[in-house]
Amino acid sequence: MDLLTVDAQFLTPISSSPKNKRSPSRRAKSRWEPIQEEKVVDKSANFSYETVKYGGWNKQFSAGKSENKENTLSTKFSFPEQKALNKNATRPAKRQRLSNGLNAAVDGETSSDSDKEQSLTAYYSAAVALADSPEEKKRRENRSKRFEKGRGSRPVKGTCQEIEKRYLRLTSAPDPATVRPEEVLEKALIMVQNSEKNYLYKCDQLKSIRQDLTVQHIRNELTAKVYETHARLAIEVGDLPEYNQCQSQLSTLYLEGIKGSHMEFAAYNLLCVLLHSSNNRDLLSAMSRLSAEAKKNEAVKHALSVRLAMSSGNYVMFFRLYKTAPNLNSCLMDLHAEKMRYAAIRCMSRSYRPTVPVSYIAQILGFANLLLTTEASDEKDVDGVEECVEWLKAHGGCLTFDNSGEMLLDTKASASSLYMPEPEDAVAHGDASLAVNDFLTRSLA
Known part of the structure; x- marks a missing residue:
């Protein structure tokens, strides 16, 4: 062998590789192919006693000399091999995603497609056999019976004959001796309808009737009458949370085909969504559910x-509809009349100059009748004007008198002095009823 050839081989670094040579890319593996664990080869043992010559520099490594591991690796190998070695050394072993029956690779050789299909078939066949086994079926039956017990599928048959009964929240299984049957509940509903006591007492009695109906699984026309009666009373006093509970139950009862005042409560639901919800999607949804008959x-x-009227800001039309509302529509509109009146008086104070008669404002804002034909209506009109005067004073309106003694609203001065006062019954926790004593005690007084 030529000496130059020997020197060239000796001078060539052992771990060096051509720069223009790319490492072979990995073969794309199938998703069903088991992943083999890569074995890390310790290359440092092959070069621990060799002398490597880099650019005229000779470095001797011996086993008895202890050096830093990182410095040893960086000296023995070139950058590409060092990077590959560190990557293999720190890579965690990958967990097999398939069961043992699917590990068909032996001695690093991958299994064929037919072997994988057979393994999958065996695996799923075993799973189906386990699901159809008698032990698994028995376990499922016991679990379904446990859920049926939790739902209380067996209704209670009441034996109580008391017509008047307080509402108490159930903390255990209902006792048949304290539950009233259907014929007694009909008498209790008539008693509540004819009672002259306040709303809190009637609300307590109706909630007790609803509870007895629920535990006995009674869903018929009597159930619809009870919820309709409670909903109407809640509308009259402005109890929207209680009305919403009744309305949700009535919607379910009507869908089941139970007869009731479906059209009346369809209008109530539409007004509630319109006047007391800021979400236009709820309004569109409520309108889309209306039938052609409704x-x-x-x-x-x-x-x-x-x-x-509300979408166009027409307060004149709003209060005309307020005076001619059917059923209890005016009670729901009354909950929004304060805001509409305040918006109307602000608009009038910016539009009219220099003054506006208070009698005209009383008619426009719904304090007085629009048509004055009889003596009775004249008396009611006077009462409406007085109520309008009190309302204007409470909202910062500036009132004056003309030469004939008629009361006027000074629109220029009122434009900057109008304000929305705080409600008189406002409390810190947001519920005025929580600031009173037991309502049952007050109802008996």
Whole structure:
């Protein structure tokens, strides 16, 4: 062998590799192919006693000399091999995603497609056999029986004959001796309808009736009458949370085909969504659920007219509809009348100059009748004007008198002095009823 050839081989670094040579890319593996664990080869043992010559520099490594591991690796190998070695040394072993029956690779050789299909078939066959086994079926039956017990599928048959009964929240299984049967509940409903006591007492009695109906699984026309009665009382006093509970139950009862005042409560639901919800999606959803028959009903047509007046800001039309509202639509509109009146008086104070008669404002804002024909209506009109005067004073309106003694609103001065006062019954926790004593005690007084 030529000496130059020997020197060239000796001078060539052992771990060096051509720069223009790329490492072979990995073969794409199938998702069903088991992943083999890569074995880390310790290359440092092959070069621990060799002398490597780099650019005229000779470095001797011996086994008895202890050096830092990182410095040893960086000296023995070039950068590409060092990077590969560190990557292999720190790579965690990958967990097999398939079961033992699917590990068909032996001595590093991958299994064929037929072997994998057979393994999958065996695996799923074993799973199906386990699901159909008698032990698994028995376990599922016991679990379903446990859930049926939790739901209380067996209704209670009441034997109590008391017509008047307080409402108490159930903390255990209902006792049949304290639950009233259907014929007694009918008498209790009539008693509540004819009672002259306040709303809190009636609400307590109706919630007790609803509880007895629920535990006995009674869902018929009596159930619809109870919820309708409670909903109407809640509307009259402005108890929207209680009304919403009744309305949700009534919607379910009507869908089950139980007869009731479906059109009346369709109008109430539409007004509630319109006046007391800031989400237009809820309003569109409520309007889309109206049937062709419902849109011809007078109460529903009135509710749709209220929606048109509010969307256009027509306060004159709003208070005309307020005076001619059917059923209890005016009670729901009354909850929004304060805001509408305040918006109207602000608009009038910016539009009219220099003054506006208070009698005209009382008619426009719904304090007085629009048509004055009889003596009775004249007396009511006077009462409406006085109520309007009190309302204007409470909201910062500036009142004056003309030469004839008629009371006027100074619009220029009122434009900067109007304000929305705080409600008189406002409390810190947001519920005025929590600031009173036991309502049952007050109802008996």
